[in-house]
Amino acid sequence: MEARKWIADRMRQAGLAAEIDGVGNLIGRTPHARRIIVGSHTDTVPDGGWLDGAMGVVFGLEMARAFMETGGGGPIGLEIVSFSDEEGTFVSLLGSHSYCQTLDIQTALEQQDSHKCPLSQALHTAGIGDKPRIHLDPATHVAYLEAHIEQGPILEARGIPIGVVTAIVGIRRWHLDFIGQADHAGTTPMAMRRDASAALCDFAVKAADLCRTTGSANTVWNGGAIRITPGAHSVVAARADYTFSVRDADARVLTRIGAGINELLAQVGRVHNVLSVGTEMFSLAPTAMDSTIRDLIRSTASANGLRTLDLPSGALHDALVLAREVPAGMLFIPSIGGRSHAVSEDSKPEDIVNGARVLADVVTTIARRLA
Numbered sequence: 001m002e003a004r005k006w007i008a009d010r011m012r013q014a015g016l017a018a019e020i021d022g023v024g025n026l027i028g029r030t031p032h033a034r035r036i037i038v039g040s041h042t043d044t045v046p047d048g049g050w051l052d053g054a055m056g057v058v059f060g061l062e063m064a065r066a067f068m069e070t071g072g073g074g075p076i077g078l079e080i081v082s083f084s085d086e087e088g089t090f091v092s093l094l095g096s097h098s099y100c101q102t103l104d105i106q107t108a109l110e111q112q113d114s115h116k117c118p119l120s121q122a123l124h125t126a127g128i129g130d131k132p133r134i135h136l137d138p139a140t141h142v143a144y145l146e147a148h149i150e151q152g153p154i155l156e157a158r159g160i161p162i163g164v165v166t167a168i169v170g171i172r173r174w175h176l177d178f179i180g181q182a183d184h185a186g187t188t189p190m191a192m193r194r195d196a197s198a199a200l201c202d203f204a205v206k207a208a209d210l211c212r213t214t215g216s217a218n219t220v221w222n223g224g225a226i227r228i229t230p231g232a233h234s235v236v237a238a239r240a241d242y243t244f245s246v247r248d249a250d251a252r253v254l255t256r257i258g259a260g261i262n263e264l265l266a267q268v269g270r271v272h273n274v275l276s277v278g279t280e281m282f283s284l285a286p287t288a289m290d291s292t293i294r295d296l297i298r299s300t301a302s303a304n305g306l307r308t309l310d311l312p313s314g315a316l317h318d319a320l321v322l323a324r325e326v327p328a329g330m331l332f333i334p335s336i337g338g339r340s341h342a343v344s345e346d347s348k349p350e351d352i353v354n355g356a357r358v359l360a361d362v363v364t365t366i367a368r369r370l371a
């Protein structure tokens, strides 16, 4: 809240009407009837870095200052937004879902943080629980632009200052259960075992092979959690639990891998004589960024003498939610060492300045084209 109030004051000093709404979204706008939204988020993860979403919000603030200092001409204005709880302390992408009216507010209010405090209580403690929520209006809002640090190593490794985000990747996540039988690990012949641990290991290796051979060049996957039960060196595992997820910018790739996972699960169950059950716990379709805005980011960077690289975003961003409502575009700047969600997160000053300049030029061009 202190950070939001700090930015709200600076928005007002720049001449914007600034307001914190009922879920903690901070919105600063010019008086124009049609506006381009520039936003990101100012919340962060525990022990997170200084740039993450905050950089994109500060870009918006600086853009608004320049806009107001030069007279705020033209029929298209600016709306600078710091979305609430992007990182999911209570609800992932809370602020952007509220803004776009794709939030189930009653369910959201019941969600608790790690201290068991529900969102409803946190909003009241912050003094905003009774405030109205501010929403996007397709008649008013003509586009959404977001700048963000890459949070990965690709731009730095390739020496490219501006990343053009093609899409926010889709995700599929499964919980896999392998149910065998506990037996003595010394006396039970191998051929008679129903070893859940062996089944899991076999599945894990083959699932990675499946993603490697049927995925795209950008497919990423992760076996994030394993539990072996009872988990003793002298007992054949009765049960093994595995969490596997895959991300890609192409929905067809995710469909293909999903079908492969189901086949593999059945095959591993047969080979190891265990019951294998897969439950899809989470699924999110990829969201493409607007192709016209992508072209515009590319040509604008080029006009500023900056090389670009098209790449998908493996992380979720507020642009994912906004892109379903208005034409949306997103640019990345390089992260030093690819580090993010850590105190060591940083970017070179010249990269930050270049990102701000390109984003401002893109917004100016969109405003001119739509005027």
Ligand SMILES: [Zn+2]
Residues within 6 Å of the ligand: 041, 052, 053, 086, 148
């Ligand atoms: Zn972020």
